[in-house]
Amino acid sequence: MEAIPLLENDGFNRHDTFRFDASPEVENMAEEPEQYLIFFVPGNPGLPKFYTHFLATLASMLKESHVSTPRVIRVCAAHLAGFQGSGTPLSVAPYTLQDQIMYTESQLSEFAKELDIPTPRPVRTILIGHSVGAYIVMEMLRRRHANQQLSEPNLEIVGGILLFPTIVDLAKSPLGRVLSVSVLNSLPMLPAVPWVC
Amino acid sequence: MPYAAVLAGSTVWVLGLLLPWILLYNFLKWVLLFPPWAAGAASDFLKSSHGIVQTMCVAPPDHFVPIKANSSSYLAREEMKHIKEDRWGEEVWGAEGKASPRLVLFFGKNVCIRGAHEEIESNILKRTVWSVPRYKITLLKLEALKTIGKYHGDHKYSVIRYPILFALTKNIAKQSQEWFVNGLTK
Numbered sequence: 001m002e003a004i005p006l007l008e009n010d011g012f013n014r015h016d017t018f019r020f021d022a023s024p025e026v027e028n029m030a031e032e033p034e035q036y037l038i039f040f041v042p043g044n045p046g047l048p049k050f051y052t053h054f055l056a057t058l059a060s061m062l063k064e065s066h067v068s069t070p071r072v073i074r075v076c077a078a079h080l081a082g083f084q085g086s087g088t089p090l091s092v093a094p095y096t097l098q099d100q101i102m103y104t105e106s107q108l109s110e111f112a113k114e115l116d117i118p119t120p121r122p123v124r125t126i127l128i129g130h131s132v133g134a135y136i137v138m139e140m141l142r143r144r145h146a147n148q149q150l151s152e153p154n155l156e157i158v159g160g161i162l163l164f165p166t167i168v169d170l171a172k173s174p175l176g177r178v179l180s181v182s183v184l185n186s187l188p189m190l191p192a193v194p195w196v197c
Numbered sequence: 198m199p200y201a202a203v204l205a206g207s208t209v210w211v212l213g214l215l216l217p218w219i220l221l222y223n224f225l226k227w228v229l230l231f232p233p234w235a236a237g238a239a240s241d242f243l244k245s246s247h248g249i250v251q252t253m254c255v256a257p258p259d260h261f262v263p264i265k266a267n268s269s270s271y272l273a274r275e276e277m278k279h280i281k282e283d284r285w286g287e288e289v290w291g292a293e294g295k296a297s298p299r300l301v302l303f304f305g306k307n308v309c310i311r312g313a314h315e316e317i318e319s320n321i322l323k324r325t326v327w328s329v330p331r332y333k334i335t336l337l338k339l340e341a342l343k344t345i346g347k348y349h350g351d352h353k354y355s356v357i358r359y360p361i362l363f364a365l366t367k368n369i370a371k372q373s374q375e376w377f378v379n380g381l382t383k
Contacts (some may be wrong), residue, residue: 038377044272044276045242046272047238047241047242049237049238049241049242050235050238050239050242052234052238053232053234053235054369054370057367057370058370058373058374061370061371061374062374062377062378065374065378067378080272082272083242095272096272096275097272097275097276097278097279097280100272126377127298128373132272132276132280134302135276135280138285138289141285141288141289141297141298142284142285142288142289145288145289145297146288157298158298158299159298159299159300159301159377160298160299160300160301161300161301161303161373161376162300162301162302162303163303163369164303165302165303166276166280167280167283
């Protein structure tokens with residue numbers, strides 16, 4: 001499985017994104033292929049690189065699927081705001097959870113713009129979220145329902161896969177109690193050191 | 198040790214600060230037995246300029262961002278603060294006769310949200326019984342995760358979670374693929 005080359009940084013800080021072609025081979029290519037986009041939202045920390053193995057495995061399995069109708073399947077991954085590589089200093093960081101939701105929406109919109117597909121039907125889109133990424137996916141679904149303007153005209157979100165979703169009462173979970181806000185507040189300033197160095 | 202995850206994570210962060218990328222990579226690979234891809238990703242994360250602050254909510258110096266220390270504006274703390282009750286209605290979970298995306302949820306037994314996932318599951322099943330067609334939501338429990346139950350406390354916020362979690366990559370990817378091919382697109 002070969003990853004599609006990453007796009008150049010286009011001002012959207014997207015050089016950390018990943019894309020895979022997962023289209024299965026079908027003998028009968030006479031039919032107009034159905035178009036699919038699988039959009040992955042990582043958990044915290046929000047680096048898609050952590051998920052490369054998973055996404056490549058998924059793409060490989062999809063590619064080997066036995067299907068009767070031709071399908072074009074693209075798998076791509078976003079990153080969360082603030083997790084870009086060291087070469088991309090951000091002017092406003094860190095980001096809130098709400099910021100992350102909006103930032104992820106904007107990345108999906110950017111992907112949608114790139115999908116220059118001559119088909120009358122919208123691209124069927126599946127959102128996958130891991131951990132807090134699942135929460136972001138759920139919020140994206142809710143916000144799109146509430147505000148149709150957030151929906152891209154060429155995308156139709158038809159499904160969601162939530163991996164180990166942290167979507168309710170995180171603080172009540174066993175580890176949530178350990179990592180309570182008070183503990184988080186009391187952590188030393190060690191992670192701030194990179195800014196000092 | 199209830200703080201083992203924090204302690205382990207902090208130790209790795211210190212090493213991340215002190216070691217150059219290549220030494221960090223080899224430490225993660227050979228000492229902590231990360232798979233090569235995970236060691237590379239974790240090293241990138243630890244050496245990135247913003248990732249750690251964004252992840253763990255410890256404030257950077259004031260001159261870097263105009264957010265004061267101990268503000269609640271960082272992602273880990275944001276998760277704790279904002280992820281509370283099930284806030285979604287039938288517009289997300291679905292309802293009979295209404296078009297909405299179909300969802301599949303993977304819960305890991307004893308991983309991360311053990312206390313919460315039963316509640317989610319219960320709520321979803323209630324909705325399923327009341328108003329949502331059963332095919333709308335699929336709940337999959339990864340039984341294999343039982344075997345790594347001893348790590349449940351380390352799952353969240355620890356950099357060592359990824360090799361553990363993604364040791365199951367093939368299992369999760371396979372189930373996702375099957376759902377995609379057999380459940381969603383038919």
